[in-house]
Structures are given as structure tokens and as C-alpha cells.
Amino acid sequence: MSEEATTASKSFFAAFGHAAEELVKTLVKTFLSPFGIVAGIIVILGLILTVLRFTGGLAAVTNLSDYNAWGIWIGFDLLTGVALAAGGFVTSAAVYIFGMKKYHSAIRPAVLTGFLGYALVVAALHYDVGRPWRLPYPFIMQQGTTSVLFEVGACVALYLAVLFLEFCPAALEWLGLKKVRNLAVRLTMVLTIFGVILSTLHQSSLGALFLIAPSKLHPLWYSSYLPVFFFVSSIIAGLSMVIFESTLSYRYFAHKMDEEHMNERDGVVLGFGKAASFVLAGYFAIKVIGISAENEWYLLGTPYGIWFLVELLGFVALPCFLYAVGVRDRSPKLIKWAAAWSVLGVVINRLNVSVIAFNWHLPSADRYFPHWMEIAISIFLVTAGIIAFRVIVTMMPIFYEHPDYKDAH
Amino acid sequence: MAVSRRKFLGWMGAAGLSTAFGRPAYAAKKHFKGHPDSFGILYDSMLCIGCRKCEAGCNIVNDLPVPDRPFDDLSVLDSKRRTDPKAYMVINRYDHIETVKGPLYRRIGCNHCLEPACASSCFVRAYTKTKTGAVTYDASVCVGCRYCMIACPFDIPTFEYDKVLAPRIRKCTMCYPRLIQGKLPGCVLACPKEALSFGKRTGLIKIARERIRKYPDRYVDHVYGEHEMGGTSWLYLSGVPFKELGMREDLGITPAPELTKGALGAVPLVVGLWPVLLTGIYAMSKRKERIAREEREKAVATALDQAKAGAESRLSEALARAEKDKQAAIEKEVKKALEKAAETQTEEGA
Numbered sequence: 001m002s003e004e005a006t007t008a009s010k011s012f013f014a015a016f017g018h019a020a021e022e023l024v025k026t027l028v029k030t031f032l033s034p035f036g037i038v039a040g041i042i043v044i045l046g047l048i049l050t051v052l053r054f055t056g057g058l059a060a061v062t063n064l065s066d067y068n069a070w071g072i073w074i075g076f077d078l079l080t081g082v083a084l085a086a087g088g089f090v091t092s093a094a095v096y097i098f099g100m101k102k103y104h105s106a107i108r109p110a111v112l113t114g115f116l117g118y119a120l121v122v123a124a125l126h127y128d129v130g131r132p133w134r135l136p137y138p139f140i141m142q143q144g145t146t147s148v149l150f151e152v153g154a155c156v157a158l159y160l161a162v163l164f165l166e167f168c169p170a171a172l173e174w175l176g177l178k179k180v181r182n183l184a185v186r187l188t189m190v191l192t193i194f195g196v197i198l199s200t201l202h203q204s205s206l207g208a209l210f211l212i213a214p215s216k217l218h219p220l221w222y223s224s225y226l227p228v229f230f231f232v233s234s235i236i237a238g239l240s241m242v243i244f245e246s247t248l249s250y251r252y253f254a255h256k257m258d259e260e261h262m263n264e265r266d267g268v269v270l271g272f273g274k275a276a277s278f279v280l281a282g283y284f285a286i287k288v289i290g291i292s293a294e295n296e297w298y299l300l301g302t303p304y305g306i307w308f309l310v311e312l313l314g315f316v317a318l319p320c321f322l323y324a325v326g327v328r329d330r331s332p333k334l335i336k337w338a339a340a341w342s343v344l345g346v347v348i349n350r351l352n353v354s355v356i357a358f359n360w361h362l363p364s365a366d367r368y369f370p371h372w373m374e375i376a377i378s379i380f381l382v383t384a385g386i387i388a389f390r391v392i393v394t395m396m397p398i399f400y401e402h403p404d405y406k407d408a409h
Numbered sequence: 410m411a412v413s414r415r416k417f418l419g420w421m422g423a424a425g426l427s428t429a430f431g432r433p434a435y436a437a438k439k440h441f442k443g444h445p446d447s448f449g450i451l452y453d454s455m456l457c458i459g460c461r462k463c464e465a466g467c468n469i470v471n472d473l474p475v476p477d478r479p480f481d482d483l484s485v486l487d488s489k490r491r492t493d494p495k496a497y498m499v500i501n502r503y504d505h506i507e508t509v510k511g512p513l514y515r516r517i518g519c520n521h522c523l524e525p526a527c528a529s530s531c532f533v534r535a536y537t538k539t540k541t542g543a544v545t546y547d548a549s550v551c552v553g554c555r556y557c558m559i560a561c562p563f564d565i566p567t568f569e570y571d572k573v574l575a576p577r578i579r580k581c582t583m584c585y586p587r588l589i590q591g592k593l594p595g596c597v598l599a600c601p602k603e604a605l606s607f608g609k610r611t612g613l614i615k616i617a618r619e620r621i622r623k624y625p626d627r628y629v630d631h632v633y634g635e636h637e638m639g640g641t642s643w644l645y646l647s648g649v650p651f652k653e654l655g656m657r658e659d660l661g662i663t664p665a666p667e668l669t670k671g672a673l674g675a676v677p678l679v680v681g682l683w684p685v686l687l688t689g690i691y692a693m694s695k696r697k698e699r700i701a702r703e704e705r706e707k708a709v710a711t712a713l714d715q716a717k718a719g720a721e722s723r724l725s726e727a728l729a730r731a732e733k734d735k736q737a738a739i740e741k742e743v744k745k746a747l748e749k750a751a752e753t754q755t756e757e758g759a
Contacts, residue, residue, distance in 0.1 A: 054573065055573060056571075056573065057569075057570060057571050057572055057573040057576065058568075058570045058571075058576070059570035059571040060571075062570070064555075064568075064570060065570075066491065066492070066493060066558065066564070066566075066567040066568065067491070067564055069555035069556075069558035069559055069568065070555065070559055093687075096691075097687050097690055097691045097694070098690060098694055099691075099694030099695065099697070099698060128554075129552050129553045129554050129555075130551070130552065130553015130554075130555070130568065130569075130572075130576035130577075131551070131552055131553045131574075131575065131576070134550075134551075134552040134553075135552060137533050137550055137552055138532040138533045138552070141533060141550050142533050142534040142535075142550055143532075143533075143534070144531045144532040144533050144534040144535075146528075146529050146530075146666060146669075146673070147529065147530050147531055147532040147556070148530070148669050148672060148673065149530065149532040149554065149556045150532035151673065151676060153532060189691075193683075193684060193687050193688070193691075196683065196687055197679060197680060197683045197684065197687075200679050200683060201676060201679055201680075204672070204675075205672065208669060208672035208673075209556070209559075210559075211668050211669050211671075211672055212526055212529065212530055212559070212560045212665055212668050212669050213559055213560060213562070214661075214668065215562045215657060215659065215660050215661075216559070216562070224671065227672050227675070
């Protein structure tokens with residue numbers, strides 16, 4: 001081995017040694033905070049339930065049945081998780097493709113949120129499917145290309161890889177691996193475009209999953225436009241999550257933010273709020289068109305119809321209006337509330353399609369309500385995501401630019 | 410980030426190709442009427458006496474576990490049941506139907522659709538619509554995602570939720586292993602009243618129609634399964650509307666694969682169009698930026714030029730003025746001197 005290589009590998013290992021030390025320190029610090037104690041309890045409970053799930057089968061921890069094959073692990077963890085992780089592709093498309101450079105500081109937090117979101121979705125799938133170790137089978141054994149789920153699986157797997165690569169520069173800057181980092185940064189543009197294509201495909205196909213069951217999903221939610229509804233609402237979810245996440249991050253990590261991030265913060269909130277208002281207006285319009293196309297007005301008077309109106313007026317029209325007022329009055333506070341409300345709206349929509357309005361024709365005895373352990377495992381996974389987010393933003397240049405790479409983009 | 414156009418287009422090509430890779434989803438234009446000469450089973454609810462012998466037969470040929478209550482215990486029929494991992498088919502009893510004296514029965518189990526929703530929805534192709542008509546399931550590739558259970562309009566596939574390592578989907582196989590040996594399905598063999606008839610599907614439809622024609626008062630004019638969800642291999646006759654027997658009459662005649670065809674067809678379009686569109690938007694925003702920069706530079710240059718010209722003209726004006734003043738001053742001084750000289754001359758002369 002040449003001298004140069006020896007030094008290189010030494011510095012490489014030194015970087016990792018240093019990183020591991022910092023990671024351990026940050027983890028200890030995170031878990032010793034008040035947040036960490038609550039999170040720690042949830043994690044311990046989650047790990048116990050994980051053992052139960054993988055020793056007792058799905059029956060031990062879920063209320064799933066032969067009528068109700070999918071519960072909240074699909075309705076919340078998968079459908080909602082993917083929608084709420086859309087901030088990554090929305091933000092990087094805005095900045096890199098549409099050239100809105102004033103939102104540059106929002107990219108890294110959004111990409112990190114997206115990456116962790118998708119990672120959690122994949123983790124949740126391991127709990128939900130019967131034989132998780134076979135998850136690669138659709139790609140390596142037999143390809144069921146007539147299945148919408150195949151498309152979802154392929155796109156989610158590829159997009160997770162894309163998000164990982166998009167997240168890499170921050171991690172590599174932290175590790176001090178300049179050469180690899182510069183290589184990763186050069187991929188930015190192609191990853192962004194690839195990410196938008198993959199997101200368009202799987203965000204919409206998550207809605208398309210239910211196209212095959214017109215006899216099970218309530219007609220107000222079933223529509224041949226389901227893929228379009230899911231795609232458009234994922235943009236709403238993405239925009240709102242960026243605002244929502246930035247609000248929370250500012251509360252807890254303001255000391256980590258550099259001048260650029262601080263200066264752009266209100267601009268991001270106003271700009272994304274404006275975009276969200278417009279997209280919500282468009283979404284409202286196509287939802288109404290969906291009802292008109294099938295002429296389902298008469299169903300609005302039924303109990304399900306009223307619930308549908310709550311979703312449409314309360315969680316689409318209302319946040320659209322709140323966003324618009326917030327932007328007009330230049331009130332970041334109102335926009336932040338609108339964002340939180342929109343996020344909740346997307347959660348409700350996904351649960352409506354997959355759980356609440358699904359199997360609506362069955363007698364109540366045959367309907368599904370999640371077991372507390374299903375809910376607990378979902379909470380455990382979200383908590384794991386928040387812990388990972390905290391640890392990463394504490395160590396890596398997410399809210400600030402690494403001094404060695406200033407103005408390198 | 411500096412990216413040349415050539416490099417960028419190269420990336421786009423690669424992205425498009427890798428996404429488009431895979432088997433295309435074929436969209437059949439003509440109506441698929443099932444494999445020719447495929448088998449089917451006709452269930453005549455007017456001949457069924459609810460003896461549960463078919464359930465017992467099914468249990469035996471499929472090596473299913475012994476049930477808690479024996480098959481000759483007919484009190485089981487007091488409650489409505491469905492398929493489960495231990496029973497691929499069940500008979501339910503329906504009492505108090507106005508137009509009919511006594512109870513009616515109905516068989517619940519896989520209908521073996523001509524174009525099955527389960528097969529269409531499976532992302533590992535665990536299901537096969539065989540030439541015999543039977544829809545079979547291969548547990549050796551199944552991931553356990555249960556999308557088939559979501560997709561099945563008849564709520565038939567069941568899942569072994571209590572199995573940890575190898576949970577499987579369980580459903581009627583139409584006794585495929587027996588069919589290929591030339592044997593009858595277990596349920597058909599066990600039926601003492603010929604309420605179950607096995608044969609070619611096309612022939613069974615003729616038999617069913619014949620029964621309706623012969624006994625128009627006994628049967629409703631509907632062979633359930635002839636067209637439902639594009640047609641099923643199981644066919645049903647009844648004396649009352651099928652919904653009285655808990656069977657859905659609102660399923661329509663569209664085969665399941667048709668329902669997702671449009672969405673799957675949009676995939677190549679997105680893969681083909683998005684890169685073009687996005688690259689275009691990228692190019693436009695780049696161009697806008699470039700033009701804005703050029704205009705700014707030009708404006709700055711013009712402003713500089715103007716300022717420079719203005720300054721120069723002001724300078725030359727000032728110089729000229731200064732020159733003029735200087736001249737005037739000289740002239741004034743000269744004049745003064747001349748006047749003084751003249752004065753002195755006059756004084757001297759005087």
C-alpha cells in the first residue's frame with residue numbers, strides 16, 4: 001500500500017471514528033432531555049410490541065380480519081406517510097427546476113423529512129406484510145406488472161434510494177468526505193427530475209390502488225380520478241409539511257440555523273403558503289368535478305355525505321381560505337395554522353379512502369377499528385422518525401451551510 | 410452547479426430508460442369470455458337442502474383441520490358465516506324470505522372469475538387463471554400484502570393472521586389438483602341432491618337457462634356469474650333475487666383488470682413526458698435567469714456609460730468655463746495694465 005493511500009484510509013477511518021463518537025454523544029444527550037425520556041418510553045414499548053408482532057403474528061397485535069385486510073398501518077403509515085413526505089420532491093422541484101432560489105435553505109430540511117418519512121413507510125411495511133423478508137420478491141422473483149401495487153412498490157423503492165442520495169451531501173459534509181460529497185452534489189439535477197417522475201407515479205398510484213374496488217369504497221370517495229386526487233393532495237401535503245416542519249424546527253433548533261436560513265424563513269412560509277392556497281383551490285375544484293361527473297349530489301345528505309362535506313369544506317376549502325388570508329395579511333402565524341390544518345386534512349382523507357369509507361357496506365360488526373397495539377406501533381415509528389430527525393439536525397449541516405462548502409452550490 | 414446541456418440531456422435519457430424498463434401492461438381490446446372448454450360449477454339454491462355435506466367434502470379433500478363443531482351439526486347455520494383459513498366454502502341459511510316457503514341456502518366461496526381481481530392485483534403473480542377455469546394460488550412467492558383481499562369483489566381470500574413465519578392466503582382452488590387428475594371437486598362429489606353440477610362452463614350456462622325456461626315460476630331470470638365482474642366460473646341459480654341471499658347485485662359486468670387499466674396506461678406517458686416537460690421548465694427558468702442577468706449587466710453598463718459621458722461633458726464644460734474665465738481674467742488684467750500704462754503716459758506727458 002502506498003503512503004498516500006495509507007494516509008487517505010487513515011483519515012477516512014478517523015472521520016468515521018469521530019462521527020461515531022459524535023453520534024453516541026448526541027444520542028445520549030437526546031435521550032437525557034425531557035423529550036428523550038418520553039420518546040424513550042415510547043421506543044421501549046414499541047420494541048416490546050415489535051417482539052409480539054414477530055412472535056405472535058399479525059393476529060397478536062392487530063384487529064385485521066378477512067373482511068378488513070388493511071388497517072391503519074396501510075391507511076396511516078403507508079398512504080399518509082408517503083403523502084406527508086412529499087415535501088422533498090415539491091421543494092427540490094421548486095428550487096432546482098423552477099429556479100426559485102430564494103427557497104434554497106428549505107431544501108435540506110425537506111429532503112431529510114422526506115427521506116425519514118419514506119424510510120418509516122418501508123419500516124412500517126415490514127410490520128404489515130405477512131412475510132417481510134419477501135418484500136423484494138416482486139422485483140427478483142416474478143413481476144406482477146398488472147398490479148398497481150407493483151408500480152407503487154417499484155417507485156417507492158427507487159424514490160427511497162433517490163432521497164438517500166439527495167440526503168447524502170449533508171451526511172458526507174459532516175463526515176468530512178469532500179470528494180464523495182462533491183460527486184453526490186453533481187447528481188442533484190438528475191436526482192431532482194427522477195424524484196419528480198417517481199413521485200408523480202407513486203403518489204397517484206396510491207390512489208389508483210383502490211380503483212380495483214368500486215364495490216367496497218363509498219361512491220363519494222371512489223372516483224376514476226382517484227390517482228389525480230392523490231397526486232394533487234400530495235402536493236398540498238408536501239407544501240404544508242414544509243411549513244409545519246419549519247415552524248417546529250424553529251421552535252427547537254433556532255440556534256442551529258444560519259443567517260441564510262433565518263432570512264429566508266418567512267419567505268418560505270409566505271411563498272409555500274401561497275402555493276398551497278392555489279393548489280387547494282384546484283383540488284377543491286376537481287373534487288367537485290368528481291362528484292358532478294358521477295352525479296353523486298344526492299349522497300351528500302346521507303351520514304357519509306355529511307362526513308364527506310366535513311372533509312371537503314372543513315379540510316380543503318377552509319385551509320385554502322386561511323392560507324389566502326394569511327398570505328394577503330403577510331401573517332406567518334395564520335399560514336402555520338393553515339398548514340397544520342391541511343396536514344390533518346390529508347391524514348383524514350387517506351384514512352377515509354382506506355379505512356373509514358372502505359367496506360362501508362358491511363354491518364358494523366364486520367367493520368374494522370384499530371387495536372391499541374396497532375396505534376402504538378404507528379406512534380412508535382413516528383417517534384423513531386422524530387428522534388432520527390433530531391439527532392441528524394443536531395450533527396449535520398441541515399439548517400446551516402457547512403463552513404467548508406459555503407456558496408458551493 | 411455547472412451542468413452542460415449535453416450532460417443534462419444524457420442524464421434525462423438514462424432516467425427515462427431505467428424507469429420505462431419492465432413489462433408493459435397489456436390492455437385487451439376485446440371481451441375475454443374465459444378459456445375455451447374451461448370448467449365451471451353450477452349451484453342451484455332451489456335444490457340445496459343445507460346439509461353441509463359439501464363443506465365436509467371440501468374439508469376432507471383439502472386436508473383442512475377438523476372444525477370445532479362437526480359438519481352434521483346444522484345449528485351452525487343459525488349464524489351467517491364467511492370463508493376463513495379453515496373453510497374454503499361455507500353454506501349459509503336465509504330464513505323468512507317472503508315469496509318462498511322454508512329457508513333458502515347459498516354457497517359462499519371463490520367464484521373463479523374469468524378475469525380475476527386477485528390475479529390482476531397481485532404484484533408477484535401468485536395467482537393463475539388456469540385453462541381448467543380454476544384460479545390457483547402459489548404460496549411460495551406470496552409476500553402477504555393482502556391486496557388480493559382488498560381487490561376481490563366477493564370478499565373471498567382469507568389470510569392466516571395467526572401464523573408467524575409463513576402466513577398464506579387460503580381460498581378454494583376448485584380442487585385444481587383433482588381436476589388435472591380427472592377427478593371431481595370435493596364439494597360436487599359430496600352433494601347428495603345435485604344442487605352442485607360440474608361441467609364445461611358454456612354447457613352449464615345452457616343447463617341453467619334451460620331450468621329457468623322450464624320452471625319460470627321457480628327461478629328468477631338471472632344466472633349469477635354469467636356476467637358479474639366479467640363472468641365467473643361458478644354460476645348460481647335462485648328463486649329469489651340474489652341480494653336476498655346476501656349476494657351483491659351491484660358489482661357490474663366490468664372485469665377487474667379493466668378498472669386499473671387506465672391508471673397503469675398513464676405510467677409510460679408520465680415517464681415519457683415528464684422529463685421533457687421538466688427539462689423544458691428548467692431550461693426556461695435558466696434562460697429567464699440568464700436574460701435577467703444580461704439585462705442587468707447591460708443596464709449597469711449603460712448607466713456607467715451615461716455617467717461617464719455626463720461626467721466628461723461636465724468636466725469639459727467646466728474646463729471650458731475655466732478657460733473662458735482665465736481668458737477673461739487675462740484680458741481684464743491686460744486691459745487694466747494697458748489702461749494703467751495709458752494713464753501713466755498721460756501723467757508723464759502732463
